[in-house]
Amino acid sequence: MKIKKLSLGQLGTNSYLLENAHELLIIDPAGEPQRLMAEIDVLEKQPVAILLTHAHFDHIGALDQVRSRYGVPVYLHESEHDWLSNPALNGSKYFPVEEVICQPADRVLKAGPLKIGSFNFDVIETPGHSPGGVAFIFADIKTAVSGDSLFKSGIGRTDLPLGDYDTLITSIKEKLYNLPDAYSIYPGHGPETTIKEEKMSNPFV
Template sequence: MKYSMMTVGPVQENTYILVNEKKEALIIDPGAEGKRINKKIESLEIKPLAILLTHAHFDHIGAVDDVKARWGIPVYIHEREAEWLSDVKKNGSAFFGQHVTAQQADHLIKEEGKLTLGSFEMDVLETPGHSPGSVSYYFANAKAVFSGDALFAGSIGRTDLQGGSQRVLLESIHSRLLVLPEETVVAPGHGPTTTIGNEMDSNPFLSGF
């Protein structure tokens, strides 16, 4: 599996396009600039299978409807944030003077576990704290985890939004992410990629917990 990252929108959110050897694709967090994302997908000559959302904040869902409509693919999100897609207060867009919504998701994630889509196999990890329904997608074969806004290079997600909790977030990071192999690449919702080992060694938010 290979993946490419597109940084989109005013908040510089990272959208990921994952492609396997069969030219199947998964789109993680199409946050904005739907036309640009669709053009990228077209240029790669791949077959999208699904949209996976790490959480429902506005900067991660702004292009969901555009991508879904173009490719006719289902959307996955944790059930705790199913209603956030259509609620501008819960998804945070109202507080930034915007009105960002998305249609109802097709599949609600109810618990952690294995998820298979086409030839993709992944572990869905519940990593709440930044938001109540935040999840991370771990691909063991690719040695990569897509952490949304839970864990960043040298930082962690903000916890001052609705349903946020720094205690819960730190517990999530330590119990779900830092237990992954140290060489695992962390592909976050904002900023550069890092590795689990790097964050264990140098992330100032994770020491002393």
């Protein structure tokens, strides 16, 4: 499996494309839909799903365009299904951007193993930055796509609607930090890191 990162939109949000021999997973279609779809088409793989780590506006800016183009289902934690169509909840109401309103998600993400097409991975719940935040764990490549929970030398903000600092720290310590030290972290913003590096040097945890 290969993973490709694209930094998209006004906030430089990371979108990820995970590809195996024949299929593609799209994680957090953040913005710049034409650029994102061009990158997808270059890979010449069949998209099978769009996964959302959470439903803040900067992670869903290209959602409807990408979903419509490829006809794939959208997976999102049930705590945030209302957020896609609500600019006050997804945060776009409070930023100098066009309000983001998307169609409903198609599937509910829950903690545990998940198989989509030929992809097998685990979902862990990492609330705090938002109530329905999740991370996707790909054991075969020792990688976690962590959304806006854990960054390189940082953590997600908790001052947006329903954010909670103590909950986020608990999610990091009890969920992400239980992964093996060698696991790579692919965050919602900024560069990659590892569990070991963050355990040793993250000043917020």
